Structures are given as structure tokens and as C-alpha cells.
Amino acid sequence: MELPETIVLSQQMDKELVGKQVSHIEVSNPKCLNMPFEEFQKTVAGKQISSVKARGKWFFISLDTHMLLFNPGMGTDILYFTDSNYPEKYQIKIECENGTVVTFRVWWFCYLHLVKAEELEKHRMTATLGMTPFDEPFTLDCFAHLLHKKRGSIKSFLLDQKKVAGIGNFYIHDILFNAGIHPMRKISSLTDTEIEALYHSMRSLLSKSVKLGGSRYEKDFYGNYGGFDAKEHFKVGYNSECPVCHTKIQKIKTGSTSSYVCPQCQPL
Amino acid sequence: MELPETIVLSQQMDKELVGKQVSHIEVSNPKCLNMPFEEFQKTVAGKQISSVKARGKWFFISLDTHMLLFNPGMGTDILYFTDSNYPEKYQIKIECENGTVVTFRVWWFCYLHLVKAEELEKHRMTATLGMTPFDEPFTLDCFAHLLHKKRGSIKSFLLDQKKVAGIGNFYIHDILFNAGIHPMRKISSLTDTEIEALYHSMRSLLSKSVKLGGSRYEKDFYGNYGGFDAKEHFKVGYNSECPVCHTKIQKIKTGSTSSYVCPQCQPL
DNA sequence: TAATCTAACAACGA
DNA sequence: CTCGTTGTTAGATT
Secondary structure (H helix, E strand, O other): OOHHHHHHHHHHHHHHHOOOEEEEEEEOOHHHEOOOHHHHHHHHOOOEOOEEEEEOOEEEEEEOOEEEEEEOOOOOEEEEEOOOOOOOOOOEEEEEHHHOEEEEEOOOOOEEEEEEHHHHHHOHHHHOOOEOOOOOOOOHHHHHHHHOOOOOEHHHHHHOOOOEOOOOOOOHHHHHHHOOOOOOOEHHHOOHHHHHHHHHHHHHHHHHHHHOOOEOOOEOOOOOEOOEOHHHHOOOOOOOEOOOOOOEOEEEEEOOEEEEEOOOOOOO | OOHHHHHHHHHHHHHHHOOOEEEEEEEOOHHHEOOOHHHHHHHHOOOEOOEEEEEOOEEEEEEOOEEEEEEOOOOOEEEEEOOOOOOOOOOEEEEEHHHOEEEEEOOOOOEEEEEEHHHHHHOHHHHOOOEOOOOOOOOHHHHHHHHOOOOOEHHHHHHOOOOEOOOOOOOHHHHHHHOOOOOOOEHHHOOHHHHHHHHHHHHHHHHHHHHOOOEOOOEOOOOOEOOEOHHHHOOOOOOOEOOOOOOEOEEEEEOOEEEEEOOOOOOO
């Protein structure tokens, strides 16, 4: 789940959940919490949800005096039910008044952290998040400054949530392709023109996916898959031939992640 | 300069300097300070030295309300003079009452930091120092616990001042040889017997050097070289043949440092 | 399809 | 052969 999906989901969650009171909460794996379950349960129960927002890959759920922070990790869906027809399999379940149920189904890890509203800035994992590409102050100039004098590769920079929040190893392939930049390019070698192309590429691809309701591999709050399809909307990501120059797309190892690259359009 | 030398020097400095008042201080490279020179000079001048101690490779010089912290870096000597016959070349000079002069001659880089006594624990570089092998709580059991579940090589662990303070790339060779341990051995592969041998090896070699007044390559406070000679007192360090098995000693690259190893007595 | 933290390590600069 | 910072990588995590 990357920025388009968290944006879509958080808007739907905000629409459906704001004003509702949490009546009951279940957490099958308490290791994802930042406190003992007892304490967590006691603090959350009875609180009212006042807003749901996303920042990068984190959900920020306001509970009056507290903030509930959720990082979905990999392969997670968050589903909304208004009756008892919710699935049996889930790791986290939040029940609200009037039969509203939200289930969180996590493939591997997630974090569900609760902090006092006034201590939100002390929460390391979210306090160190960078801006998202849609944040108002994230201008081209701001992006260029973030890249200034940085030493590593552009791909690891973009995936680092402390630098820019919300990009993962799904949208990254075409963000780079559309800017004509190889994932292993050193940041210091990028021209102003390339940085500008990257800035626009990032924002336009992610907003296209938001408009389509997010990735077709992920469910929204109502269980519907998004309309952004890799084969259809990506040029190189998860594809086999470059639609621009018809070169065979390479799938290469880039550090710990894989990358789809057109060696012609994205020279190193 | 490693633990034996800082111990010897700090004892001599303590003996000669305690009770003396700093009258004047010169610092040729203000980049080694943690504040502007003006402020540094103003705070230090007139203060009385109440003790000099060493912790690992750092000197702790108590100045009543403040602590002066000195890390000698590489190739540094600290010399004591009671008249004006001090050398012309120095990077730092501390003058005290009655003609006492201390010069610090630094080959490359050093740190000279001044902190308020009550804010000593906020000084990152010294606050994160590990125990020295001679610290009271540094028992065999304590050492074994420090090694518990560590992943890297034993050499990089021992050189890490945050783990154990005071060992550098001079004494390390024979500390490992005397325990029969190759520098590149994974910590997780060490047996209890080897950990015990290493613990004793470390303490006995370092205390032998302290008794001899430190390394013959370094000067003490009075300008005299120590009595611990590499060729004479080391078995493998800076030597060419293993005195135990007569195998040719290897000089190998171990990460960023070099190591002297007997491949027979220290199998990998 | 896909994430995060930590420790260890290398390169670099002061 | 100093230390810190930055970035990379391997390992572990449920």
C-alpha cells in the first residue's frame, strides 16, 4: 500500500467513521502495539473518531485526546462493514456504535500505535516522516533542495520515508521511467532538468492512481479493487517491453529491491 | 594512544596538575572545540584543575564547575613543562600558575570539548563510551553479556568504543592472538572458553603495558617513551614469525584496519 | 504487488 | 587508526 491507496482509504475512512465512538477493539498480535493490550484497549474504548488522515504510508486516526497511528506494512486490507457480515480472518477489529465494524487483515507486519495527542511529535516512526509529494510546501524547489549534496542513488532516496513519504516499490518503477532516470543513478549526477522531470513524474503518476481509486491489487474501504492496473497504466513496471522504444524491459536487483528498467530510455 | 597510554598519562597529569589554576590557553585549530574560542577561553581561564582521569581514549579534566574533555586522535603527545623550554610546535597550550605549561601536539585531529559538570552526561561522544576492561563492573559475565547475540566480527566489536572503551589497532593483535581467536571470527561462533580467554587476554596485556609505562612509540607526560615494545612484548603484532608454532605471520586487511595473524594459532 | 527496524560496514569529512 | 555522519546492506520481525 503506497500513497495513492492510503489517500483513497483515509478519505473513505474519514467519511464513514468520523463522529463514531469505538466500542470494542481486538488485536490478535499484541506485538504490533506500543503498549500492553490491556492499556491499549482501556484507552481506546469509548473514544470518538474525529478524523482519519494519511501521511505517507501511515494512517492518523484522531481519537479526541489520543492519536491512533497505523502502518499497514505489506499486503494489508482495511475493510468497512455495517453489519455482522465481516470476515472471520483479521488481525485487528475495531467495533463502533450501530454495528459498524472495521477489520484489518495483515499479511505480515503492521504497527498500531497509540499516543497522546500532545505527544504525537515524540512518536519517532511518524515524527521522522518526510513530506508527501502532494504536501503544499513540497515544491520543485523544495525537492531540489532535499536532493542537494546527497550521495546515494535516486531510488533509495525516493523509497526512504524520511526523505519523501509515500513512495514504495510499486509506483517507483514508472516514476523513474517517466523521468528517463535509471534507479541506480547517483543523485549528484542528476541535472536540473532531470530533477524537474522527476518531480512532475512523481506527482502525476501518483495522482493518476488516486483518481483511479488506487492499485487494482489493493482493496479500498468497501472491498472494491482500485482501477490502476500495472499492465495497463505502467510503461515499464511489471511489463516486458518498453512501449516507447520496444526494448526488452530488464528486471534488475537494485540493493534489496527489484527494479523494472528500460535500458534504452533510462541509461545509467 | 590506547588505554595503557591514557591511564599512564592521566595519572601523571593528575599528579602534576591537580590544584593548579589555568592562566592562559591557546588553541591553534578552533575546529576541535565545541564552542567559539572566545567563549572557551573565557570559561577555562582562572579555573582550577581538580582531577585528571581517563576513560577509554578520552581524558576527563575536572575544572571545578566544568569538565574539559580531550580526545587525542592519532599521533598526539601531551607534554609537561615547568619552565619556558617547551617546544614551539603545538596545537594546544595550557598555561598554569608558576610557569607550568602543558602542550598538546596533534598529528591529525583531536577534540577538546568543554561542558558544564552537570551536563556531562549530555555530551554524546563520551556518554556513549562503553566500559573499559579495568572498570569494576566489567566482569567476565558482563563481557559475555555484551557479546550476546551480536552479529559482527570480534575485532570490530573490540575496536568499537561504544562496546568496550580503550582498545585500538595496536594492542588488538595480541589480545586476539593470546586468546587464539582470529580477528574475523563471528562473535556468534565464539565458545564460552574463548570468551573467557579473550577477557583475560585483554586485561592482562593492557595491564602489562600499563606496568611498563605504555607503548615505546608514545611519550608520557614527561616526554619519556614507554617500556612496552612491539617486537619484544608482542607475539604476532608487528612481528614476522609466530613464537609458538613458527608459522609466518600474516598481515591481512580486516575491513578498514590491518591485522597481524598467526594462521596456525588463530584459525578462522 | 509489497515494509520497517536495527546492527554492521564502508566511504567521507573534519 | 579519531570520531561522527551518511548511506548501503543483511538479518530479523509476527
